[in-house]
Amino acid sequence: MANRTSTAQRPNGATQGRICQFKLVLLGESAVGKSSLVLRFVKGQFHEYQESTIGAAFLTQTVCLDDTTVKFEIWDTAGQERYHSLAPMYYRGAQAAIVVYDITNQDTFGRAKTWVKELQRQANPNIVIALAGNKQDLANKRMVEYEEAQAYADENGLLFMETSAKTAMNVNDIFLAIAKKLPKNEQTTGPGGSGQGRRLVEGDTGAKTAGNCCK
């Protein structure tokens, strides 16, 4: 899957820019809002009764960052613990991950920490991990303090934002922050972003590189 040939489409407006493709995976306990975050980011929609995800769903979205066009290939996974065995199939080879928890539920934060640990241990060593405290619109029912999550994120070198798929708060921002942090050339540094084996190519003259999907 990683070395398939994919056609990078040039979105409107991005004429001269470089096109960069990244695989991003969403992880987290079920019903924390993973699919809702993706739906908000990709289609600008929100469904109150978003159906549960079985297996995984796939969506793409492109964002423009200065002169670079970043195309996210987003794998939205099933949250139920039982589907855990499928997860490696999706985070394998991913350059970015958003680990989501629900700020009104302490257990989901615990589960998010386990996901972070698993990613740090088993995923691509350069993976950019973002922590998203979702359902910020329900802040009056908050069970996970902002400071607590921020401290945890700092300790582990994660991007962190509280988001709300319902109000769209910080949804685009967290994806943009990831896009910024993702190494777009080999000089990029930063936690988990040495950019090894990743190459960025101008426009469509893509040279295929085995083992990653940046083209």
Next chain:
Amino acid sequence: MGELQQNLTQYCFSETSRMLLQHREMQFGAITFFAKEHKGETCGSNGLPLTPNSIIIFGRAQLLKTIKHPYLCEYLDIIRGKHERTIVVSQYCGEPLSHYLAKNELSIEDIKRIAHQILLGLNELHDRNIVHRNLSTDNVLLQENKDVKLFNYGLFYMTDHGKLVSFPILKTLYAAPEVYLDGLNNLSNSKADMWSLGIILTELVLDKPLWNTLKLSQCIRKILSLMHGTTSIFERIIREHNCYEKYQLLPPDLKQLIEDCLNILPKNRPTTKQLLERDIFKEFQNGKTNSKNKIYQTFDTFTLKELYYWWQLAGGDVFLELKKQGLIRSSPPVLSLPNMILIEGAVLGQERNPATLYEPRIVQMPLDTLYQRFAHIPLSSYYPLIHSKSEIIEKFEPPSYDASDLPLVIREKDPEYQFHRTILFRRLLHGYPFTRNRIIKEAQVDIPPLLRGEIWAALLNIANNYEKEYVEIDKQTSTITDRQIEVDIPRCHQYNELLSSGVGHQKLKRILKAWICKNSQYVYWQGLDSLTAPFLYLNFNNEAKAFACLSAFIPKYLHNFFLKDNSVIIQEYLAKFSQLIAFHDPVLANHLQNINFVPELFAIPWFLTMFSHVFPLHKIFHLWDKLLLGDSSFPLHVGLSILTQLRDTLLNSGFNECILLFSDLPEVDIEQCVCQSLETYNSTPKSITSRSHQNAENASELHITGITVQELNREKCSRISANDVVNLVRNFPHKIVIIDIRNPLQFSRCCVKGSVNIPCSSVTFGDANLDSFGVHSGLLKNAQNKIIIIVGTEETDLELFPKFLLQCNIPKVCVLHGGFNVLLPITPTVLITQNQI
């Protein structure tokens, strides 16, 4: 003469069928009201929007539909309109008791009978913990035979004791004093109904409405004033109305009965049971016991629910009728704007829409269109023959309405066709389980939507002890799975009113918990909720049956899918799916293979939930109608037919486009999908899709064993069992091409009848080009939909050859499992030896 007789018979027939159809009790009417709107906060504690009160009412009211009692009007339907409007359709026949007052029409004997029947009706309600609360002479309907039917008895129940509406549920004069004193949202108990009964009986014995000149407030004051004083309330009412002579003439037992009902203290009023045991009703009790002694229960040719359903199909529209009668009026939205809205959402200066008050009017639904439409249907159609041994009788049977050429959606909307189908299935279901084979046969034609739940249960072979089994299962004890179930239920088919109602959530949860508890070897996988939803929807008032259906469905189609570790089962299933695609559509299979678009990425939710997670309910129904008639391989064919429908798009797309297509599954034409699934299902040898993990009970033909998932994934073409090959050779030799890939020497010694020898060594597997087969290339090019069976031995390469054919886009290639040698012992033989050549 003969003609005259025939005409006469026909006349009698149509007269009787007219009487059947136009039975006096086969009538219905509707009332309408508004549910209370949520004020202020719109989200519940879980962040989800609050369930609209009309949906809660909708869910609660379903139970009322199950009540069938001779003295209660049957509830038929609940319809939700805009702005929390709720319409309740129920049986409505006869005249309100109030119409009989002051006409001197009812004798004391009649009144006793009425009292008895009201009590029987109330008793049925009170047994179900339903309080009428609204009992008055307006909603006690008297039939022509002077039998009684209580009407609108469910309003208090469905509105959760009046909490879900903004008007009080009571009839001023008839409401018991405690109803006023406790506040309007109190949990009135059944004793309030006894008071109302007392008032009704008082009116009947006096033969006049009480205090009919008083205004509303005076009326309430009057009732409350009754609490003062210690003398008999009944007597005081009598005196106020100057009817003491009548009072003195009353039989003492009736007097006592009314007296007891009109007791100020609810606890001192008798219960329905106590009253029914009194001597006053002794004379009515004989008839009741008689009917119970019958050996078998007679059944209705059709029910009121069915009549209502046909009426709707014939163009009947409750909403429209209510509009015609002025019960539903639309006013310009600008008139309902408030003067001010505070930022917190509080609304000020909004005039209350008078329609949100209680509207007591009832609109009788006109049935003439239906009568006209069904006028020509002969009596015999009401009693279709199910078993007939004589051909003459069978010929006499008039051909039932023929609509078989019409598309399914049209047939489902055709009142006359549905009439015949419902009548037939109703009869067959009464004979279940003995009529199961006939039910299956008829279900192959189609399934009438109204009886789908019952027919599915019959197809799934549900035994009749399912209720007991369900009752005994622990559905309450909390388990670790609860959190998961709780977060999944509010996301499961929530566009549906039933499943999004509170009652729907509770029921779904109980069924899921029961299933987990009953099947300790399995665990809850997300998706089980979606799988349960169709059964719950169809058996909403019969949880036990929904559970029984689920419990029968899973072993049949999803054996071991819900094991804690189900990866092997799913992998095998998906590998088989890939092989099936290759078998029928090599071009598509090769394309998907090339772009690495494997079923693991998109088909897990399809098969794990039998498509119930990816389709809306109305599509699932049509799909499962056919699924239930097939075996566990049918879903694979459904999967294939979905891919076939999207074939052009898939062939022109790369990986990303393909997977995006499935993330948001485009509109699938389900009828086409079902037809195509049936076609491939019937044209595929069973062993092509056989799995080692399918339920052993229905795998008697299984002759392929011992294949690992790794092998399966490697083999791009499916194996076929010797059993199937022998069957094909013997019965359908024109449908197959057998290619023997052993060396010519072995082939000439002994081979399968009609087989062609293309030794493996003679082919150069270079480019995917059929010309590599030399003289035989023509044979393969012209195989046209024949099944190509590769026969080899252990020494020959059984993977390369079929794989090459697949790459050449040759369909229906399969490999004989076990190789040539498995055919040796089979008798009578399908082989020929050298001598015979």
